[in-house]
Amino acid sequence: MVIDLNQLTPAERQNYLQHAIAPRPICFASTINKAGQVNLSPFSFFNMFSSNPPIVIFSPARRVRDNTTKHTLENVLEVPEVVINIVDYDMVQQVSLASCEFPRDIDEFVPSGFTAEPATLVKPPMVKESKVKMECKVIEVKPLGTEGGAGNLVICEVLRMHIDDSILNEKKFIDQTKLHHVARLGGDWYSKVDSNSLFQVEKPNVKLGVGVDALPAHIRNSKILTGNNLGQLGNVHEMPVIDPAFEDETLKNIFQYYSINPDEMEKELHTYGKQLLDAGKVQEAWQVLLATS
């Protein structure tokens, strides 16, 4: 299916985009108006865009339903300060509750049951239960349109972070396995970061990878190796050569049983190479795959 966004209703546009651009981190924004009334609402149109200066942006959109604006937007236009509280799994149901359209004079800390804690540099309070809180100065608010659904970029500079000791490692950095973020997807869907959903991809360093296009044809066109496997193989910095010292029992057995049938042997070697790649053993996989050439 191919769709042109200008052929859709605002609600359909929002639906396709929110399901496709996911998961999105959640900014739980605490703001205050000139009269001192506090507001607390979640926004998943949110991310970081710069670390030096430290800039994060979230977007309270004009309501698709009736083109009205959100209290959070009105507040940051009056008092350009916000505390962004990061949402983790322990908080998600109360965060959803805080997103109800309570009247302007309601401080959502109260109905959602969160604890307000004074911030140190800005006026809006922090959410005590959040494990990462960022005190921010709003440096610009940029409207993206005037119709229902139009976003308003609230561009914030992070001045100070408060990080719960329980999620720090011994070097005082955040331990990614200890902060169980939740993120918003389409409709009512959320995702949760935990040890089952986390995995690591080795960062390519300053040296270039050889590239998938440089892989020998029988590897590049393999019916067994996946795109991820080719990515792993193409990420080596120099094209590996056969290492005569490489010893492997499975490889020996494959040679022994399949030497009379080269097609079957290639299939077996690719299957074994894939197993090694899926286990993160790239150098070993290269040795096995080179044995087919």
Ligand SMILES: Cc1cc2nc3c(=O)[nH]c(=O)nc-3n(C[C@H](O)[C@H](O)[C@H](O)COP(=O)(O)O)c2cc1C
């Ligand atoms: C997890 C979550 C993420 C949300 N993200 C956004 C968003 O990015 N932009 C937006 O305009 N509304 C978003 N909403 C809806 C607002 O939170 C909701 O409209 C809220 O009532 C606004 O409150 P306010 O008028 O007090 O600022 C989200 C709701 C939830 C539960």
